[in-house]
Amino acid sequence: MTTNNLRNIRILLCLFFCFRMTPFIYAGGFLFTTINASQGLSDNQIRYILQLPDGRMVFTTSGNVNLYDGVHFSYLHRTTEYVYPLNQYNGHYRIYQSGDSLLWIKDTHKLMCIDLYREEYIPDLDAYFKNREIQAPVEDLFVDDSGHIWLLIANELLELNNKTRITLPDKYSGKLQDLNADSTSLYLFYDTGEVSCYHIADQKTVYNIAAYPASEQAEYQNTSLVVKSADGFYQLRNGRKGGLFYFNSHKRTWKKLFEQNYTLNTLIITPNGEKAYISCVHGFWMIDLHTGTQKYIPLLETGNGQIVSTEISTVFQDRQGGLWLGTFNRGLLYHHPSMHKLTHIGRNAFPVSPEEEINIESFAEDKDGNIYLKAHSRIYRLTVNEQKSYVLKSAAIPSVSPEILNRLNPNKNHHFRNKVYNTLYTDTRGWTWAGTPDGLELFTSENDSAPRIFYRENGLSNNFIQGIIEDKYRDIWVTTSNGVTRIHINPEKNISFTRFNQLDGALDGEYIKDAVFSSSDGTLYLGGIDGFSIFHPDKDSIHPMLPDPPVFTALRLYGEKVNTGKEYGNRIILSKAAPYTTEIELDYNQNFLTFEFSALNYINHERTYYRYQLEGIDPQWMSTFAGRQGNATVGKGLLQAVYTNLPPGDYRFKVMASDNPLQWNGKVTVIKLTIHAPWWKTTTAYILYAVILLLIAFTGIRLYIYWSRKEMERKHKEEILLLRIRNLIEQNNSLTCGIEETSPDHQQQDTEESAFLAQAIKLVEQNLHVNGYSVEQLSRDLCMERTGLYRKLVTMLDQSPSLFIRNIRLQRAAQLITEGKLNITEIAEHTGFSSSSYLSKCFQEMYGCRPSEYAEKAKKST
Numbered sequence: 096m097t098t099n100n101l102r103n104i105r106i107l108l109c110l111f112f113c114f115r116m117t118p119f120i121y122a123g124g125f126l127f128t129t130i131n132a133s134q135g136l137s138d139n140q141i142r143y144i145l146q147l148p149d150g151r152m153v154f155t156t157s158g159n160v161n162l163y164d165g166v167h168f169s170y171l172h173r174t175t176e177y178v179y180p181l182n183q184y185n186g187h188y189r190i191y192q193s194g195d196s197l198l199w200i201k202d203t204h205k206l207m208c209i210d211l212y213r214e215e216y217i218p219d220l221d222a223y224f225k226n227r228e229i230q231a232p233v234e235d236l237f238v239d240d241s242g243h244i245w246l247l248i249a250n251e252l253l254e255l256n257n258k259t260r261i262t263l264p265d266k267y268s269g270k271l272q273d274l275n276a277d278s279t280s281l282y283l284f285y286d287t288g289e290v291s292c293y294h295i296a297d298q299k300t301v302y303n304i305a306a307y308p309a310s311e312q313a314e315y316q317n318t319s320l321v322v323k324s325a326d327g328f329y330q331l332r333n334g335r336k337g338g339l340f341y342f343n344s345h346k347r348t349w350k351k352l353f354e355q356n357y358t359l360n361t362l363i364i365t366p367n368g369e370k371a372y373i374s375c376v377h378g379f380w381m382i383d384l385h386t387g388t389q390k391y392i393p394l395l396e397t398g399n400g401q402i403v404s405t406e407i408s409t410v411f412q413d414r415q416g417g418l419w420l421g422t423f424n425r426g427l428l429y430h431h432p433s434m435h436k437l438t439h440i441g442r443n444a445f446p447v448s449p450e451e452e453i454n455i456e457s458f459a460e461d462k463d464g465n466i467y468l469k470a471h472s473r474i475y476r477l478t479v480n481e482q483k484s485y486v487l488k489s490a491a492i493p494s495v496s497p498e499i500l501n502r503l504n505p506n507k508n509h510h511f512r513n514k515v516y517n518t519l520y521t522d523t524r525g526w527t528w529a530g531t532p533d534g535l536e537l538f539t540s541e542n543d544s545a546p547r548i549f550y551r552e553n554g555l556s557n558n559f560i561q562g563i564i565e566d567k568y569r570d571i572w573v574t575t576s577n578g579v580t581r582i583h584i585n586p587e588k589n590i591s592f593t594r595f596n597q598l599d600g601a602l603d604g605e606y607i608k609d610a611v612f613s614s615s616d617g618t619l620y621l622g623g624i625d626g627f628s629i630f631h632p633d634k635d636s637i638h639p640m641l642p643d644p645p646v647f648t649a650l651r652l653y654g655e656k657v658n659t660g661k662e663y664g665n666r667i668i669l670s671k672a673a674p675y676t677t678e679i680e681l682d683y684n685q686n687f688l689t690f691e692f693s694a695l696n697y698i699n700h701e702r703t704y705y706r707y708q709l710e711g712i713d714p715q716w717m718s719t720f721a722g723r724q725g726n727a728t729v730g731k732g733l734l735q736a737v738y739t740n741l742p743p744g745d746y747r748f749k750v751m752a753s754d755n756p757l758q759w760n761g762k763v764t765v766i767k768l769t770i771h772a773p774w775w776k777t778t779t780a781y782i783l784y785a786v787i788l789l790l791i792a793f794t795g796i797r798l799y800i801y802w803s804r805k806e807m808e809r810k811h812k813e814e815i816l817l818l819r820i821r822n823l824i825e826q827n828n829s830l831t832c833g834i835e836e837t838s839p840d841h842q843q844q845d846t847e848e849s850a851f852l853a854q855a856i857k858l859v860e861q862n863l864h865v866n867g868y869s870v871e872q873l874s875r876d877l878c879m880e881r882t883g884l885y886r887k888l889v890t891m892l893d894q895s896p897s898l899f900i901r902n903i904r905l906q907r908a909a910q911l912i913t914e915g916k917l918n919i920t921e922i923a924e925h926t927g928f929s930s931s932s933y934l935s936k937c938f939q940e941m942y943g944c945r946p947s948e949y950a951e952k953a954k955k956s957t
Contacts, residue, residue, distance in 0.1 A: 125418075126398050126435040128598060131426030135168040137161050141421025142188045143361075144411035147211070148195050149674050150643030150695040152413065154427065155190060155200065160209065164648050164693040165700060166733045171209055171216065179220035181206040183234035183247060186272065186318045187360070191238030196675070199236060199244070206236055212671045213659060227255060239276040240323045247271060252283075261298045272319035275328060282344070284330060286316040290342055290349075306330070306340045306349040314338070322364050329371065331362040339373065339382070353382055353389065361409045372418070374407035379420065395420070395428060398435050398600060400443060403428070414642045417697050431698045437579065437600030437621075438629040444487050445475070445626075455622030458612030459502035466614060467495065468622065469503040485629070507609045512538075518609050520563035520571075524584070528571060530560025535573060554592025554720065554756075556580045556601075556701075562611035566619060566632040574606035574621050578701075579628065583757070591756045594701045602626055643695050644762035645705070645734065645752040647673045651689035652681075678767040686741040686770055692734040694752030700732025702754045707736050709768075710747040720756070743772035806943065848891060851877075855888075859903045863927050870896040905941050908934060912946050913953045919946055 131139050137159035145153040147162075154161040160171040181204055191199040198209040208217045217223055224233060224246075235247035244255040252261040252274075261281065263271065273284040280301065283291040288306040293299065307315070315332035322329045327343040329352075337359030339352045353373070360374040364384070371382040378393035395403040406423035413419065420428040442453050452471070459467045466477040467490065474490045492500070509519035511529055518530040529536040529546070535555060536546035551558050556578030564572050571582040579595040595601045602623040610622030621628040650657045650673060659669045664682055673691075681688075696703045704720040707713075719734070734750065746768040753759050774780055858876045862868040873896060874884040884896050892899065904926045911922045919931045928934040938946050 125392065125395065125430045126600075127395055127403075127420070127428035127430045128434065129397055129401075129426060130429060136426055137168065137170050139422070139424050139426040141408055141423075141427060143190045144409050144419050144421050145190050145192065145198075146411070146413050147192070149646050150414065151646060151674065152419070152697075153190065153198065154421065155188065160198075160200075162214070164646055165695045165697050166693050166731045167648070169214070171214060173207060173216050176218055177207050177216040177220075179206040179208075179233070180204060181233070181235060183271075184236075187320070189320075191236075191244075193238050193242045193244050199238060201236065206233070212675050214672045229253070229255075235271065237274045239274060239281075241276060243276065245274060245281075252281075259295065259298065261293055273321045273330070275321050275323050277323075277344070280344075282321075282328065282342075284319050284321055284328075286319070287312050288315060288332070290328075292344070302347060304342075304347055304349060306332075306342070307351070320362055322362055324364060324368055329362060329364055331359055331373065333358050337375070339371065352384070352387070353380070360407065363410050363412055365412060372410045372412070374410040374420065376406050377404060379407045379410055397428070398439070398598065399603075400439075400441055413697065415695075415697060429697065433698055434598055435600040436630060436633070437595055438485070439600040439602065439626065440485055440487070440629065441626040444485065445470070446487065446489055447473075453625050454607055455610050455624075455627045456607055457503045457505060457610055458620045458622065459499045460612075460614050461496065461499055464615060466620065467499050467503060468620070468627065474500075474503065505609065517560055518563050520565070522565045522571060523569055528563045528573075530563055530573070532560075533558050535560050535563075549590075549592075554580065554594070556594045556596065559605075561606040561608050561623075562621065564611040564613055564619065566613065566630075567617040568632055570632070572611070572619060572621070572630075574611060574623070576605035579606070579621060585757060589757065593755070594699075596699065596701050598699045598701075601628055640758065640760055641694055641696060641752055641754055644764045645692040645694050645750045647676060647690070647750075647764060647766060648693050648733070649673050649689075649691040650676075650679065651691065652685055653687045654689070676766070678769070680769045680771065682771055683743050683773045683776070686743075687739050688737070688741065690734070690736045690738075690748055690750075690766070692736075692750050692752070692764065694732055694734070694754075696732050696752070696754055698754070703732035704753050704756045705734045706751040706753075706759065707734065708749050709736075709738060710749070711744060712738065712741070712746065716751075718756070741770055743770045743776065745769050810941075810943070851887070852891065855899070856903060859900050860907070863904060863907055864925055866927050866929055868900070868927055870900065873900065901937060902941065904928065905938060908938065908946075909942065909949065912950050915950065915954075922946075 130136060136154065136156070138156045140157035141154060142157060143153075143155040145155075147153060152163040154163060160173070162169045162171070181201060184201055184206075185203055186201070189201040191201070193199065196210060196212045198211060200207040200209070206220065208220055208223070209215070210217055229246065229248070231248045233246050233248060237245045237247070239245065246253045246255055250263045250265065252263065252271075253259070263283075270286045271283055272286050275282050275284075276295070279295060281293045281295050283293065285291070287309070288311070289303050290306070291303045292301040294301055313334060314336045315334040315338055318333045320331040322331075324341075326345055327341060330340045330342065332338050332340065336354060336356055338354040339359070339362065341350045341352055342348070343350075352371075355375070357376055359380075360376075363372050364370070365372075369384060371380075371384055373380040373382070378391065378395065381390040381392065382388070393404065395405075397403060403422075403425060405425050407420050408423050409421040411419045411421075415431065416433075417429055417431040420430075422428065445453055447453065455468055455470050457469045461467070468475050468477065474492060474495055475487045476490045478486050478488060480486050495503075509516040509529075511519055511527065514529075516529045516531060516536075519527065521527045525540075527538040529538070533550075535549045537549070538546050549555055555573065555575065557575035559576035560573060561576065562574040566572060569584070571584075573580045573582065578597075578601045579599075581593040581595065583591050583593065585591070597603055602621075602625070604624035606621060606623035610627070612620040612622075614620065617632055619628075619630040619632065621630070650669065652663060652668070657663065657668050659672050660667060661669075663685065666680065666682060666685075668679060668681065668685070669676055690707075692705070692707075694700075694703045694705065704718070706716045706718050708716050717736075734752075736748075736750075748766040748768055750764045751759055751762065771777075855873065855877060858873060859868070862872070870884070871881060874881045877884060879887075881896075888894055888896050888899055894902070908922050908926045908928075911917055911925060912919075917925065919934065923929075923931045923934040926934070928937070935946055938944075938949070942949055944952070
């Protein structure tokens with residue numbers, strides 16, 4: 096017979112002995128929900144359970160490490176290159192967390208480390224240690240409750256960050272199994288059962304105390320698991336036996352609390368220090384640490400009535416108060432006191448054949464408090480046995496009183512305000528609730544012209560309303576074709592909804608019309624297909640509150656999930672995994688975003704409510720919940736808030752979560768978002784634009800000044816020219832009359848020039864009406880070559896012949912404009928211009944204004 100067979104026989108004998116000697120608690124009042132590979136778990140062989148500081152769960156299986164946010168599983172894959180040899184460690188599977196980013200995983204002779212910022216394994220731990228000046232091989236690794244990493248190297252302990260060194264005595268070399276610390280001391284736990292206390296400041300030994308005598312060392316020398324408490328440490332030890340010990344560090348005393356003749360897998364202590372949970376080869380133990388009471392739960396019941404008998408490899412309690420059991424090959428089992436608030440009585444409880452249909456149509460109560468229910472033509476009586484379990488017994492119709500029979504056959508026709516309803520109920524407020532196949536109508540007074548209507552998007556479990564009833568706390572309960580809804584009305588008459596689904600014990604199928612009943616003690620009975628639900632109203636425990644703020648689980652860009660460390664465009668959007676990201680920077684064209692958050696509602700994702708706001712876009716908090724559609728959707732408790740075409744700017748996205756829309760714990764997750772403007776809309780670009788505009792304005796002003804000066808100079812020259820022409824004409828007239836006396840030579844020169852100019856002006860004036868009268872024609876009329884005419888006029892007037900002709904035409908045009916007898920077109924014809932527009936252009940160049948403006952000025956001057 097093999098060693099394993101002998102061991103299994105011993106375990107079975109031990110279990111039989113435990114059953115005989117220990118009070119048997121069937122399921123211990125626990126109802127569990129199953130989470131396994133069919134729901135996303137990588138495999139069903141659970142090795143260890145841990146909760147991260149942000150509230151996410153870590154489930155280590157034989158094949159993978161699973162990160163769970165209450166909705167999705169993500170996996171961290173490993174290969175042999177990630178494994179560092181840990182020669183000294185012979186214990187069970189362990190996970191330590193240091194800081195908020197590292198998970199250290201120990202297995203027999205193996206060490207691995209996960210970087211949570213990147214959500215991947217550190218590939219080369221040897222290089223990791225050497226980069227931290229650790230050259231010698233690491234034989235074992237520990238992390239205390241403060242997050243300090245301690246390395247066992249030969250016979251020396253080294254704290255990785257501050258390099259504190261503690262030399263171990265030779266007699267303990269290679270036998271250290273566990274350690275922990277408080278603010279001043281380090282406690283080392285050896286396979287001999289001894290604890291050694293060291294003063295961290297001076298690394299000196301304070302004391303050594305053994306948990307049991309040397310003769311018992313072989314019983315517990317294989318493995319150790321230490322859990323810190325307020326006054327000391329609990330230690331789970333295994334060898335030939337399994338035992339739970341407590342060391343009081345203040346009194347320096349050991350105490351054995353629990354012992355079994357088989358291996359005890361894992362240990363947790365509840366946060367209040369009242370209970371210990373110990374997993375083992377079949378089920379788990381509960382120990383009251385104050386009274387010492389021990390309860391063994393070998394068989395586990397799930398919410399759907401399944402009985403599970405399996406090895407519990409690990410156990411954990413999360414911050415929401417949920418109990419997680421990791422099984423050897425059946426995945427996870429989860430229990431929370433707030434789950435399964437509805438007791439589910441399924442068809443297995445009915446004494447009927449498998450093919451017979453069960454529809455619970457009505458309930459009634461006799462004067463003794465006995466509950467009767469009707470299913471088709473059968474009547475059953477509900478009783479409670481000694482184990483406080485519900486039992487259904489067939490009741491013969493002749494044995495049932497006529498009063499009960501009448502109550503079991505109620506009138507199910509409902510009319511109100513000339514309308515037929517599925518169900519109708521008037522509560523103690525005088526409000527009338529009317530159920531329809533599509534929604535719930537509410538009339539709060541007789542004067543209501545139209546009712547308020549509620550649908551699934553408002554909080555109902557389903558739109559097809561089957562039954563309505565009020566409990567002793569004045570809450571309204573509504574049964575539907577899929578689940579149950581509790582409606583709470585606060586003193587301000589605000590209405591809130593709480594859904595109950597299969598996780599809470601609601602029926603898998605639909606409920607039956609009007610099959611609702613409230614007994615004399617306030618218990619509610621809700622009938623449906625293949626069974627019914629029982630609820631004992633409890634005001635305080637329906638909403639346990641969510642202890643952690645929502646976790647940022649993913650960012651989607653144009654619908655595509657953004658991966659950690661990947662470049663999008665020229666930018667790495669997420670340098671860390673989403674849960675560790677607090678700031679995001681995007682380019683201007685990366686502005687179609689979806690933010691995903693999880694409320695970490697492990698109890699019931701259907702009861703998840705969110706408030707969110709993108710400051711700068713949303714003017715106020717937006718609210719949504721599971722099943723509601725709109726800018727944000729909540730699927731299985733996951734928030735997906737979508738924003739499109741966001742303009743560049745700085746934003747803050749804020750999220751809150753609750754399992755009760757009337758209670759918010761105030762914990763807000765904030766993501767800072769920056770969308771950078773395109774380069775042409777940046778501050779630098781705007782400065783450049785301003786500089787360019789200033790340069791353009793400056794250049795325009797300089798050009799304006801330059802051309803104004805040139806125009807003034809031209810006008811000045813023209814004025815001088817006209818003055819010289821007048822002077823020459825006057826001189827010519829004076830010479831003709833013999834008035835002026837000059838020297839013969841000068842007189843002759845001036846006379847010739849005056850005569851020439853007079854002749855030239857006369858010829859031009861005679862031909863003003865001739866449109867084609869040009870420089871060539873003028874030179875022929877003066878019997879001169881064109882070049883000679885050009886030199887003579889430039890010499891005399893500093894003016895070309897063409898400009899000479901044009902100026903005489905313009906002077907005549909100005910005269911005609913002043914007279915006001917002709918329009919501009921006629922003036923152009925009289926002065927030889929080809930068109931009125933050309934006349935206006937030339938006129939403005941000479942006089943600095945349009946002809947019409949010149950005429951206005953002339954009128955004003957006269």
